[in-house]
Amino acid sequence: MLAASVAAADVPASQDPIALALTGTAAIENQRFGDALEAFTRAAALQPGDASLCFGAGVAAFMLGQNDVAQDRFERALALNPRYLQATVWLGDLHYRAGHLPAAISIYEAALQRSPKERELQEQLVIWRKEQELQSRFLEVRTEHFTALFEVATDEALAREVVARLEAAYSRVGRTLGVYPSQPITVVLYTREQFGDITRLAAWSVAAYDGRIRVRLGGALEQRDELDRVLSHEFVHAVVAKLGGRTVPAWVNEGLATVLEPAGSEDAEAPLARTEVRPALSTLHRSFVGFSRRDAEIAYASAARAVRRLLAQRGAPAVVALLEDLAQGAPFASAFQQRIAMRYEDFAALAARD
Ligand SMILES: [Zn+2]
Numbered sequence: 001m002l003a004a005s006v007a008a009a010d011v012p013a014s015q016d017p018i019a020l021a022l023t024g025t026a027a028i029e030n031q032r033f034g035d036a037l038e039a040f041t042r043a044a045a046l047q048p049g050d051a052s053l054c055f056g057a058g059v060a061a062f063m064l065g066q067n068d069v070a071q072d073r074f075e076r077a078l079a080l081n082p083r084y085l086q087a088t089v090w091l092g093d094l095h096y097r098a099g100h101l102p103a104a105i106s107i108y109e110a111a112l113q114r115s116p117k118e119r120e121l122q123e124q125l126v127i128w129r130k131e132q133e134l135q136s137r138f139l140e141v142r143t144e145h146f147t148a149l150f151e152v153a154t155d156e157a158l159a160r161e162v163v164a165r166l167e168a169a170y171s172r173v174g175r176t177l178g179v180y181p182s183q184p185i186t187v188v189l190y191t192r193e194q195f196g197d198i199t200r201l202a203a204w205s206v207a208a209y210d211g212r213i214r215v216r217l218g219g220a221l222e223q224r225d226e227l228d229r230v231l232s233h234e235f236v237h238a239v240v241a242k243l244g245g246r247t248v249p250a251w252v253n254e255g256l257a258t259v260l261e262p263a264g265s266e267d268a269e270a271p272l273a274r275t276e277v278r279p280a281l282s283t284l285h286r287s288f289v290g291f292s293r294r295d296a297e298i299a300y301a302s303a304a305r306a307v308r309r310l311l312a313q314r315g316a317p318a319v320v321a322l323l324e325d326l327a328q329g330a331p332f333a334s335a336f337q338q339r340i341a342m343r344y345e346d347f348a349a350l351a352a353r354d
Helices: 002-010 017-029 033-046 051-063 067-080 085-097 101-114 119-136 153-177 192-199 224-244 250-259 270-274 293-314 316-327 332-340 344-353
Strands: 139-142 146-150 185-190 207-209 213-216
Touching (some): 051 067, 085 119, 119 192, 146 153, 153 185, 153 224, 153 316, 185 224, 192 213, 213 224, 224 250, 224 316, 270 293, 293 316, 293 344
Parallel strands (some): 185 213
Antiparallel strands (some): 139 146
């Protein structure tokens, strides 16, 4: 007891880079990325030569969706230690998600020149070069807020229709949320085979958002209503990512994307009538991509119902403010209580009975 207080008096924890690094690491483990960013930033200022402190700050900023800060911290970590494998991996991923595939590739190539045997880098590079080769053949059409990439010239009419439908979703979702992203959003149109190769998602998946909207054409998407629904859904994911960063719970993200689908879409909550067992919201914080088709249906339906309740209870501006708090680093439960004026556990208990 005495020894600890003497040590604490010697160096206040706020000025001890080791203590700050431990605080930052614990905050990352507990998904408190705002606290983590603060701790690592202060530690790095005290010990500017330590690459791991820059890296920690980069991870926290990345998770908050603060891409410029994250890029700067990862680059500083690599300048201090060019063989820093995790900094290479995260910086490459950051560029990839920002749609800067050539930058992602060149970062990995530079790292492999220094450490030629890194399997993780080699394997990812093979996949990225394949995507780059495919993309180099793609054509594009643009509107004010969207760019569509597609491979075959005869698909140009379809690509134009895709961006026109996305513009319609942009206006409709914008009117509901009061949010109009200014940066253009890219949508890449794939064949079934290309989509499987590039995204490696479950077979039930027809579209994804990972910084770009990726859509698997053909099949159900030949029906215009279904194409509309899928494009609107993925556009909302783009909006959520821009507002809330990467810590938004999956049920909030998928629920918003689902309830904001165009009127006339199939009733997303119908699967709830066919099941007795409902997942708790606390089990729906991580992505649904690993779920079976049946579990995914129930998860989407539960998420949609919970978000519908949220919107009915507090309105869209409160939900937008909640997302913005997450991007600033607020933990979900406290941001929820602040913006929804209710404890998260109490809301989850209500949602379970809906
Ligand atoms: Zn989704």
